Amino acid sequence: MATSVQLSPGRSTAMRKPKAPEANRARILAAAVAEFASRGYDGASMDAIAARTNTTRAMINYYFRGKEPLYLAVLERVYADIREAESGLDVENLEPVEAIRRIVEFTYDYYVDHEDFVRLVVAENQAKGRHMKRSHALRTVNRPIVEMLGRVIARGQARGDFRADADPIDVHMAIAALGMFNVTNQYTFGSLFQRPMGAKGDVDRRRAMVADIILQWLGPQPAG
Amino acid sequence: MATSVQLSPGRSTAMRKPKAPEANRARILAAAVAEFASRGYDGASMDAIAARTNTTRAMINYYFRGKEPLYLAVLERVYADIREAESGLDVENLEPVEAIRRIVEFTYDYYVDHEDFVRLVVAENQAKGRHMKRSHALRTVNRPIVEMLGRVIARGQARGDFRADADPIDVHMAIAALGMFNVTNQYTFGSLFQRPMGAKGDVDRRRAMVADIILQWLGPQPAG
DNA sequence: AGCGAACTTAACAAGGTCGTCAATTCCCGG
DNA sequence: CCGGGAATTGACGACCTTGTTAAGTTCGCT
Known part of the structure; x- marks a missing residue:
């Protein structure tokens, strides 16, 4: 679905952890395990994985290089x-x-x-x-x-x-x-x-x- | 609304099919078996099934009522x-x-x-x-x-x-x-x-x- | 503090999928 | 021959998907 989240800059996002490189990676991987296991390769959605981790699809593509490498x-x-x-x-x-x-x-x-x-x-x-x-x-x-x-x-x-x-x-x-x-x-x-x-x-x-x-x-x- | 498989109501020797309804139906079904088995439900494409049968996606939806009923x-x-x-x-x-x-x-x-x-x-x-x-x-x-x-x-x-x-x-x-x-x-x-x-x-x-x-x-x- | 790099966000573009609808062809019975 | 309905076609619209990109933010180090 089209993510139309508008949040004022400096509100809730400011409380977020400054950096969490490896922790985020691990969290994304864990979410990906669940999503791929649940829906299969085609059925799995990158957005769904992102939603499970409070991140965005672009970030997943930053850590991994796309859907297939993540899988x-x-x-x-x-x-x-x-x-x-x-x-x-x-x-x-x-x-x-x-x-x-x-x-x-x-x-x-x-x-x-x-x-x-x-x-x-x-x-x-x-x-x-x-x-x-x-x-x-x-x-x-x-x-x-x-x-x-x-x-x-x-x-x-x-x-x-x-x-x-x-x-x-x-x-x-x-x-x-x-x-x-x-x-x-x-x-x-x-x-x-x-x-x-x-x-x-x-x-x-x-x-x-x-x-x-x-x-x-x-x-x-x-x-x- | 006879949506399910309903053939000619009476067995009459004179009754003939207008075109090739049941033959096409069977051919679509066979193609669908192969496609769904090969790619799974999500991976299967209605267009691919249509391509295997020289018909169109609209026709498949005419015989069956969509992807899920076909499956x-x-x-x-x-x-x-x-x-x-x-x-x-x-x-x-x-x-x-x-x-x-x-x-x-x-x-x-x-x-x-x-x-x-x-x-x-x-x-x-x-x-x-x-x-x-x-x-x-x-x-x-x-x-x-x-x-x-x-x-x-x-x-x-x-x-x-x-x-x-x-x-x-x-x-x-x-x-x-x-x-x-x-x-x-x-x-x-x-x-x-x-x-x-x-x-x-x-x-x-x-x-x-x-x-x-x-x-x-x-x-x-x-x-x- | 300032700079560069890591990190994060929002938005875009291209592509693919499905279901539907109006229009058209075709066949059969009257 | 002709009406009517079944069969078939092409096209449209709505939706969802992925990857990329440009801009912004934050951090570590000097």
Whole structure:
């Protein structure tokens, strides 16, 4: 909408902080995360982001260089966040089965608690990874968690807990698929029998269910 | 005011269409499916749809009543398609384990072969089911497949093939989650180790994998 | 204090989108 | 042949979007 805000010079704006370079940047980025996650790339409006931050569209273009670079910064930000959260996982000292269970539960909870992240990932996939291709940093985000899984699986195989042909990437994919579906498809799927999903659903039960599915599958005996 | 799909009131052999009303309607709808699936609701352009059909935007608004009603018609169309395809599944005469395997394989293949459907479902979920709520027909689309699953699972439980607490909705959710993930997340996930997914991935291997996961989970012994 | 640079604001221009309306063509039945 | 209504066209108006630019403000440093 046409911003027809007329304010006398020296009134309310005078009380504003003199300078806030990095703080403003961070605030804009946070608002952009919310807006892009909520409305997608096309649906998101620079004015809406500006409105969330008490700044103007021109200022956003001053800090970032436009809509697309801002969106890329958003993607890199949320991916960096989950990577850091994953790094806090300490599973090397757990027995393989418990380690897998912890990884599954962490991943499941992270998706439930960070719906913005999930929505951004989905949006980027809907865009066929168009923007992601331009960021080299986003190419290897999944590697740490897969390597962690690989070490745990190898330990489990050495003990005979897991089947010999278990593949870390397949396992990660199954975990992510089952964990994300609750969040991503909660509207079309939840309409079925009014069964709530996502954060409002039966989180505890479903989290245990996903862990059971993965562990049953990883078990030593191949499919009969 | 017959705004909805109202055909000729009586079936008369002599009655003929003045021009090409239904043919154009169908062509517009098909183009709209492709455009909405490709670019999402906001990203889709009515002019682009018109361009795909050698017609004009005004004509689309003549047949349908605007962008949103058209989008709803698209949703109802693709959901009707999958429901009809599912109805062709004949699993009542199969043994429970084989029946589950067939259902999984059908669902998996349908997603791979109908990426448009999957993308539309994802888009609608990203929109928080905004448009879907207005269509009463879309409220019960998942019911047939879940009921089919319920009958198969009940048979399997009676034989002792499946665990007693298996829930059809949970099973359907797991199948859908694993099947959709390949298609929906192929870009962000496929970038990992350049492992192709979706229709270009190792379809046969992954399809069998999903069936194994489901059947292992359904197996009679609970998680040990 | 004064200067340069960072920061902020308001306004503009170009482009794109959608829905509608009056006018026109086309076909069919009388 | 001709009226009438369905089908189709072109054009208009209102709205929203983004990026830029020129002017103003504030700050840090010398």
